[in-house]
Amino acid sequence: MAKGGPRNPMPKLPPEVRIRSFDEVALGFSEEQAIDEAERCLDCKNKPCVSGCPVNIDIPGFIKLIREGDPVAAARVIKRTNALPAICGRVCPQKEQCEKVCVLSKKGEAVAIGALERFAADREAELGSSGEQFRPENPELSKYSVAVVGSGPAGLTAASDLARMGYSVTIFEALHKTGGVLRYGIPEFRLPRHILDREVEYVRSLGVKILTDVVIGKAVGVKDLLREGFEAVFIGTGAGTPKFLGIPGENLSGIYSGNEWLTRINLMRAHESDYATPIKVPKRACVIGAGNTAMDCARTALRLGAREVTIVYRRGRAEMPARAEEIENAEEEGVKFQLLTNPKRFLGDQRGAVRAIECLKMELGEPDESGRRRPIPVPGSEFQIECDIVIVALGQNPNPLIRMTTPELKTEPWGGIIIDPRTGMTSIPGVFAGGDVVTGEATVIAAMGAGKVAAAGINNFIREKHNLDR
């Protein structure tokens, strides 16, 4: 394939096959496809694509190695700045990031950077790493310990960067498994568990210690960590608390938050018969919202065996915030869309379980603060949608546990931790934060970028404190 030629499409499982299992939908490039795609890259001198990647991967550099038939070396280049390439290659909103600023995107055909990143990472794993031993930059630093709270993408990235520098790092994770949203939120058909496990293992192989089942703020206070031998703390606890509509009937049984629905399945494996956690298989499920979480919930409901799954969203098609690719996947799989529709209240049966949603039709008015046209209810347009399961997927706010138990920590009124954006430091000296807990729900790669900024900030902080030269 010539430079700048047409883009290779990602091979996918056909919809009728994929809705019967949790197998990964996107199959990844073959060797030939990858090399062909890599040949499209123009190897631009000023590398515009790199500025679109929050962790500044040397994109033309790794693509060149794929082109030359050395994906293992390509993976090494990526891992210099991104410890989780197989994950990012799968879930990054590339169209809004690196691929958006690729020079070829002007013709609507950006290089498939994410797919190539995934290819390099997966090939490296298949071929087995060639036994290259990890050596920290400065082993002297190992006498300084850093605590990382949360094992989502922000925490894993901060931890791996610090470990690479030479620090002793301990991750504290509240749940019994690592990964944060990567584990309990994003379903297996988008991010298989063995890929996540593999990349977490890689972080461990850098010497990072992971302690699960430790709820910071409850078992140990944030400031206590500074008295327990840690020089600095990074808070990467994410945005875990689900938002609800606050309308009548919302606590009827059968109404789940997106987090609860996905956690029961992804973390607790409720859909597998030998696992104890229960789940209701819906006949007709309604998912409220149209972000990534909503698409994941809807597609998961289909795979559980729901006869009908409908996304209920108060704005129009163009306003749906989920990744375009996932909306398309959901549609292909048979998810229905009830747009310009807003729930008014939930109706229950005599057992206190939901049986229908009363909705109002909406019209789009002037653009609001978010730049999207504001939905306005149409008076008297009430109608009912019958359903036995409702999943409210409206997004999440930061979890209150750390805020409630750390009064000195300055936060926004909506709960986000306030930091100095250059260093990641919070209002408490030595305590840093980043990821969704600072920005509210964002993206995996943005959380990783924040983890990197904080790791650099922590490095400077510790060096200054101990008068080490830089």
Next chain:
Amino acid sequence: MASQKQSSQGLQWPADCKLANIEPEHLRNIIVRKERLAPTVTLVEVRAPLVARAAKPGQFVIVWPHEKSERIPLTISEHNTEAGTITLVFQEVGRTTIELGEMEVGDEIASVAGPLGTPTEIDFYGSVVVVAGGVGAAIALPVAKALKEAGNKLVFILGARQRSLVILEDRIREISDQLIITTDDGSYGRKGLVTEPLQELLAEEKIDFVFTAGPLPMMKAVAQVTKPYGIKTVASLDAIMIDGTGMCGGCRVTVGGKTLFTCVDGPDFDAHLVDWEELQARKAFYFEEERSQLSTLSDHQQLGGE
């Protein structure tokens, strides 16, 4: 890092070791003691050093016995900071509690996370009554103890279906100024429900505070009895949970018209404001699924292991 004792139960928590130096092995949740308190009620003392250091009355842990289990909340009935252990008392009502009851001293529980929830508000109220039913005795014990230590006069009303289900009687008697036991069938103590002696107490003397833990219908009945007297009444709710950290919203309850999360805002709530019917419906939602889980257990297990 000094004095690491290596024992048959894995690495012991090194007393003067800082958190920065501990290893995952130090936090392994090994069962060190097990007692059967009643035919279907078991006590286990389990190592959970970080939980034991921080536990306060009214708090709970989320327990995940093994890879295929559910995550279930259990109250920290007692804790021993020095030994780094906590005591859990549970009734074997379904798959996870039955499987937990089968574990023996030396076994490792895959995960014990906590202490979770907002501790009970302990204060000097004056005269307090603690009303507990069944395994609620274990939930109420740490709260009752703290109320007594705060200087309150403590009457403990302990109810059970029958004599064999009366648990922790000696521990409770030790800390109470008065202990009243009731059984449904009259096989021990007074015959009848806990609300009867409560009713009489309220009619006789001034009671300043009531705490209740146990089966939902009992807590609801207690709230109905104290309401006309305007006595502050707190119930420890047992909503269905997963994470216990405010992440899933599955444990939400309506209290005074507001939606709250049991695991973060509770488990204690003003019993006069709780929407009991809604809580009951939410708790019963998985009834069929829970029944079918039982069929995965052997006949022996279904009998509660006795």
